[in-house]
Amino acid sequence: MYTQKVMEAFQNPKNVGEIEDYDGMGMIGSEACGDIMQVFIKVENGVITDAKFKTFGCAAAIATSSTATEMIKGMTVDEALAVTNKKVIDVLGGLPPQKIHCSVLAEQAIKAAIEDYKSRAANA
């Protein structure tokens, strides 16, 4: 049911962990729903220089977390806001229909991290 790329990203996820001195952090989901994603970003001159995540969730949630954080590194925050779950799914070669909702988590967590970064920057 999962593509080879999904299983690979799930088995060897990239960017796992936390950034101590992060510039933005977003956390989406709930334990009750069975998936939670936490994203940390480091931003310099409007460019995301580092991104890390922690995810409680299924193989699809972990694979999309890894791929999405990999995609936004090097992007400007505005470019990163345009990274949709559909783009992440395309990079992974597709997800089973019942798993699409799991990929929305990564998109939302990244958006939340960027919101957090923007509000911190505005208040700085």
Added chain:
Amino acid sequence: MENRIYLDHAATTPVDPRVLQKMLPYFTEKFGNPNSQHAFGRETVTAVDDARDTVAALIGAKPSEIYFTSGGTEADNWALRGAAHAFASRGKHLIVSAVEHPAMIATAKELQKEGFSVTFAEVDEYGAVDMAKLERAIRPDTTFVGVMTANNEVGTIQPVREIAALCKSRGVAFFTDAVQAAGALPLNVGDMGADMLSFSGHKFYGPKGVGVLYVRSGLRIGRIITGGHQERSMRGGTTNVAGVVGLAEALRLACAEQAQSAAYVSALRDRFIARVLKEIPYIKLNGHPQNRLPANANFSFRYVEGESLLFSLDLNGIAVSSGSACSSGSLEPSHVLLAMGLPEGLAHGSVRFTFGKDNTMAEVDRTVDVLKETVVKLRALSPLFPKELKNEVFPQEA
């Protein structure tokens, strides 16, 4: 993959080669339709009759009380729907336990839409039906109580005899879904006091696509599959001859070898449970600690989601199942674990391991070793794992 380890025997089992041998002639040379009048048909009638006699004798029933179906789901649908409709003039209240298989739960919900009133009988923390609550739930218009013999997810064995006695005293038909119990526990409809009972061939090393509904003689339920005169006009459809032959042989072998198989798989299971409890922290054994099916172990691993654990084990060649929402294809975690009062987080983190007669102690040990690595890896990924805790597992005792 080499050295695969199959620990999902509650989902299905491989067909025993002895069973397959009995079935094979009925695909090729003895292919006749038992409804046909000629010799080709007649030779298969004998096979179906023999299978029915065998099954009846093994569960303490009469051959006329045995109906062959396409499996456990059809038998469950039939028992519930057939009883509900046949007894509707006496009352339209039905009781099924909250931990029944979806074959029962979904059918009960359909019947609600048709105007039946349904009570989902509550269970205790181990998944056993609360007898006091069940007794209070029975109303004058209750016609049917359905409680499984043992639960498919957590393995808890239900107090079937007590439930049967209660139903008898209140004049309510009692059905038990014995799909998980057949082959694993001694099964006798008289001892159990069941008015109706279902099981399926593929859970005890028989073929898929064939099951049984026992209906006590004198109890008249409605049909759900209309068609020809098969199964004494109660269930249309050409008999799955090879299937019923295989089911009967598999049940015969399972009953003959029941005590020894149960001792063997429970020894594997007990070692597995003992090692997991000692070596992996922050876990919960789901289901009753003793009063459970011999093959079943079910754990919730805190801070870890069950489907990710399932696929991590799968990548290591180990096959298990999970009660997480993501495994079930719905957004809800296991209804069984929620009915037992488990918090949703723990329900999402549940994994079922069901052992079989071909598993070995070495496989049990390898599974625990892989499980330990996997749980540590997934907890390191989990935003829920508390920073003040150490993400560790403990060595196996010498």
